[in-house]
Amino acid sequence: MYNVTISDIAKDSGVSTTTVSRVLNNSGSVSPETRERVLEVIKRRGYSPSATARSLSKRVSSTIGVIVPEVDNPFFGEVLRGITEVIDKNDLTLICCNSDDDPNKDKKALEMLKEHRVRGLVYTPAIDYSNKEEKRSLKKMLKDINSPIVILDREIDYLDLDGVFFDDSKGMYNATKALIGAGHTKIGIINGTLDRVLARNRQEGYLKALKDSGIIPIKRYMFYGDFRMTTAYELSKELLSMKDRPTAVLTCNNRTSMGFLKALYELGESIPENISCIGLDRIEALDIMGINFNYIKRDAREMGRQAIELLINRMAFPDKEPIKRILETPVIIKKI
Amino acid sequence: MYNVTISDIAKDSGVSTTTVSRVLNNSGSVSPETRERVLEVIKRRGYSPSATARSLSKRVSSTIGVIVPEVDNPFFGEVLRGITEVIDKNDLTLICCNSDDDPNKDKKALEMLKEHRVRGLVYTPAIDYSNKEEKRSLKKMLKDINSPIVILDREIDYLDLDGVFFDDSKGMYNATKALIGAGHTKIGIINGTLDRVLARNRQEGYLKALKDSGIIPIKRYMFYGDFRMTTAYELSKELLSMKDRPTAVLTCNNRTSMGFLKALYELGESIPENISCIGLDRIEALDIMGINFNYIKRDAREMGRQAIELLINRMAFPDKEPIKRILETPVIIKKI
DNA sequence: CTGAAAGCGCTTACAG
DNA sequence: CTGAAAGCGCTTACAG
Numbered sequence: 146m147y148n149v150t151i152s153d154i155a156k157d158s159g160v161s162t163t164t165v166s167r168v169l170n171n172s173g174s175v176s177p178e179t180r181e182r183v184l185e186v187i188k189r190r191g192y193s194p195s196a197t198a199r200s201l202s203k204r205v206s207s208t209i210g211v212i213v214p215e216v217d218n219p220f221f222g223e224v225l226r227g228i229t230e231v232i233d234k235n236d237l238t239l240i241c242c243n244s245d246d247d248p249n250k251d252k253k254a255l256e257m258l259k260e261h262r263v264r265g266l267v268y269t270p271a272i273d274y275s276n277k278e279e280k281r282s283l284k285k286m287l288k289d290i291n292s293p294i295v296i297l298d299r300e301i302d303y304l305d306l307d308g309v310f311f312d313d314s315k316g317m318y319n320a321t322k323a324l325i326g327a328g329h330t331k332i333g334i335i336n337g338t339l340d341r342v343l344a345r346n347r348q349e350g351y352l353k354a355l356k357d358s359g360i361i362p363i364k365r366y367m368f369y370g371d372f373r374m375t376t377a378y379e380l381s382k383e384l385l386s387m388k389d390r391p392t393a394v395l396t397c398n399n400r401t402s403m404g405f406l407k408a409l410y411e412l413g414e415s416i417p418e419n420i421s422c423i424g425l426d427r428i429e430a431l432d433i434m435g436i437n438f439n440y441i442k443r444d445a446r447e448m449g450r451q452a453i454e455l456l457i458n459r460m461a462f463p464d465k466e467p468i469k470r471i472l473e474t475p476v477i478i479k480k481i
Numbered sequence: 482m483y484n485v486t487i488s489d490i491a492k493d494s495g496v497s498t499t500t501v502s503r504v505l506n507n508s509g510s511v512s513p514e515t516r517e518r519v520l521e522v523i524k525r526r527g528y529s530p531s532a533t534a535r536s537l538s539k540r541v542s543s544t545i546g547v548i549v550p551e552v553d554n555p556f557f558g559e560v561l562r563g564i565t566e567v568i569d570k571n572d573l574t575l576i577c578c579n580s581d582d583d584p585n586k587d588k589k590a591l592e593m594l595k596e597h598r599v600r601g602l603v604y605t606p607a608i609d610y611s612n613k614e615e616k617r618s619l620k621k622m623l624k625d626i627n628s629p630i631v632i633l634d635r636e637i638d639y640l641d642l643d644g645v646f647f648d649d650s651k652g653m654y655n656a657t658k659a660l661i662g663a664g665h666t667k668i669g670i671i672n673g674t675l676d677r678v679l680a681r682n683r684q685e686g687y688l689k690a691l692k693d694s695g696i697i698p699i700k701r702y703m704f705y706g707d708f709r710m711t712t713a714y715e716l717s718k719e720l721l722s723m724k725d726r727p728t729a730v731l732t733c734n735n736r737t738s739m740g741f742l743k744a745l746y747e748l749g750e751s752i753p754e755n756i757s758c759i760g761l762d763r764i765e766a767l768d769i770m771g772i773n774f775n776y777i778k779r780d781a782r783e784m785g786r787q788a789i790e791l792l793i794n795r796m797a798f799p800d801k802e803p804i805k806r807i808l809e810t811p812v813i814i815k816k817i
Numbered sequence: 818c819t820g821a822a823a824g825c826g827c828t829t830a831c832a833g
Numbered sequence: 834c835t836g837a838a839a840g841c842g843c844t845t846a847c848a849g
Contacts, residue, residue, distance in 0.1 A: 173835090238576055241575050820847105831836105
C-alpha cells in the first residue's frame with residue numbers, strides 16, 4: 146500500500162500540484178471553490194503531506210534535535226517535559242538522543258543530527274571534553290551542525306553559544322552558608338572531579354562560603370566522584386566512617402544524594418539526626434514522604450522550556466549576541 | 482553558509498554522483514583508487530549525506546516514532562532508556578512525542594509522525610479510547626500511519642497489533658495473595674476507573690485472589706482514580722479516614738503509590754506499622770532509603786527494549802502473526 | 818568499474 | 834486565480 150501524494154490529490158481535484166500546494170500552505174491565492182474541492186479530496190483520500198519532501202524542497206526542516214546524557218534521570222525527564230511543551234506549541238518535531246554520558250555516543254548523536262539537518266539543537270555535552278584535541282574536535286562538530294545550538298546545564302566555556310544554566314555556585318554558596326548558620330563548621334562535600342565545569346562551580350560556591358565565614362576548608366572532607374549513584378555511595382561510606390567525620394554534607398546532584406542516603410541508611414543513621422545534608426535537586430519521593438531532605442531547588446522543566454525558547458529565538462535572529470540565561474537556585478531548608 | 486552536497490563531492494573528485502553514492506553506501510563496485518579519492522574529498526569538505534534526501538529517494542525513512550503519555554514519569558524514563566539503547570545499535574533515529582495523556586495531543590502526535598513517514602511506531606495510547614466513535618477514529622489513524630506499530634503497556638484490545646505488556650493481573654493477584662497470606666482480609670485498592678484496560682487488569686487479579694481465598698470483596702474498599710498522584714492523594718485521605726478502614730492497600734501505579742504515601746505520612750502514620758501496602762512499580766528512592774515499600778516489580782527498560790525489538794522484527798516480516806509479549810511481574814516483599 | 822537520466826514528493830519563482 | 838517547469842539532494846535501474 147502506497148502513500149497518497151500531492152499528485153494524486155491534484156489529479157483527483159483536476160488542478161495542478163501548485164494549487165494543491167497553495168491550499169496546503171495557505172499561500173498564494175486560490176478561489177474558494179477550488180480550495181473547497183481540493184480540501185474535500187484531501188480529506189477523502191486521507192492525504193497528509195510528506196514532511197521529508199517538504200523539508201527537502203524548502204531547504205529547512207522542522208526538526209529540533211536534543212541530546213541528553215541520561216534519559217532515565219528524573220532531572221532530564223523534567224527537562225524533556227519542558228522541551229516537548231514548547232516544541233508542540235510551535236509545530237516542531239523532536240529528535241531525541243541519549244548519550245549515556247559517553248563521548249562516543251555523543252559524537253554519533255551529533256553526526257546523526259547533522260545528517261538530519263536539524264533546524265536547531267539543545268545540547269547537554271556528555272562530559273567535559275577537556276583535552277585540547279577533544280575541544281577542537283567538539284568545536285568542529287558543533288560548527289558542522291550548521292544550525293543554532295543552545296547549551297543546557299553544562300557550559301562549554303570555550304564556545305560562544307546560547308545557553309541556559311543554573312546558578313549552581315550561588316546555590317552551593319547559600320547552602321553552605323545555611324549549614325554554617327546552623328552551627329556546622331565541619332562540612333563535607335561530595336562532588337564530581339574538578340575537570341568538569343559542573344564540579345568547579347559547585348566547589349567554588351562551597352569554598353567561598355567557607356572563606357566568607359572564616360572557616361578553613363579541610364581537604365579530607367572533599368570527595369570527588371562522577372555524579373553517579375554507585376560512586377557516591379562508595380565515597381559516602383568512606384566519609385561516614387571517618388573518625389573525625391563532617392557533621393554536615395553537601396551532595397552535588399540528585400544521584401549523589403541517593404548514593405549518600407543509601408550509605409547513611411544502611412548504617413541505620415538518618416538525617417538530620419546523625420548528620421545534616423543539603424542536596425542539589427529535589428527528590429520527589431523524599432519530599433512526599435515527609436522526610437526532611439534539604440535541597441537546592443532547580444526547576445528542570447523551566448530549564449527545558451527556556452532552552453527551546455532561546456533556540457527558537459536564535460532561529461529567527463541568527464546574528465544577535467549569544468544569550469546566557471542563568472536560573473535561580475533557591476535553597477529549601479526542611480530541617481538542618 | 483550552505484551545506485555541502487553530493488554534487489560538490491562529485492565535482493571535487495572528478496566523478497559522477499552515482500559513484501559518490503556508491504562509495505557512501507558501499508554498494509556496487511568502485512575501484513580502490515576512486516574510492517580513496519572520493520573518501521578524501523568527503524573528509525576534507527566535512528560532507529555528510531542528507532538523511533532527508535536519502536529518505537525521499539529511497540522511499541523509506543530510518544526514523545522511529547515513539548509516543549509516551551508522560552515523559553517525566555520515571556517509568557517512561559526507563560522505557561525510553563531501553564528504547565534508545567536498541568535504536569542506537571540499529572542506526573535508527575528516534576522522534577519522541579509526549580501526549581501528556583491528552584487524546585488531542587495524542588492525535589496531533591500521530592498525525593505528525595505520519596507526515597514524517599516514520600518507519601515504525603512504539604505507541605502507548607493516551608487513554609483508552611472507549612466510545613465507539615473514538616475507537617473507530619483511532620483505528621483509522623493507526624492504519625493511516627501505514628507502518629508497523631508496537632503497543633506498549635496499554636493494550637488496545639480491538640486492534641491486532643504487536644505489543645509488550647506486563648502481566649499486571651498476575652502481579653496484582655500475587656500481591657493480594659501475599660497480603661492475605663500475612664493475615665489481611667480487609668484489603669483496599671486504589672485503582673484507575675474501570676473504563677481503562679489497565680485498571681480492569683489490576684482489578685481482575687485483585688478480585689480473583691480474594692475469591693480464591695474465600696474473601697468477599699468490599700465495594701467501599703475499592704477506589705477509582707486516574708493514576709495521577711493528586712487524585713490518589715485525595716482518595717487515600719478518604720480511605721485512611723474510614724472508620725472501618727482496610728488494614729492493607731494495593732496502589733496501582735507509581736504515581737498512585739506516591740499519593741498514598743503522602744496522605745499516610747501527613748497523618749504521621751507509616752508502613753507497615755499502621756497499614757500495609759504493596760504498590761505497582763518500584764520507587765527507587767524508597768528502596769534506597771531502606772524504607773520497606775513492597776512492590777510489584779516491572780522492568781520498564783526491558784519493556785522498552787523488547788518493544789523496539791518487536792518493531793524491528795515486524796519491519797523485516799510485515800506479514801507474520803502479531804506477537805504479544807507478556808513480561809513477568811514478581812512481587813517484592815520487604816515487610817508486610 | 819562508471820555515468821546519464823529519471824524519479825522520490827514537495828515548493829517556488831515565473832508567466833499568463 | 835492558475836499552471837508548467839525547475840530544483841531540493843539523494844538513489845537506482847539501465848547501458849556501456
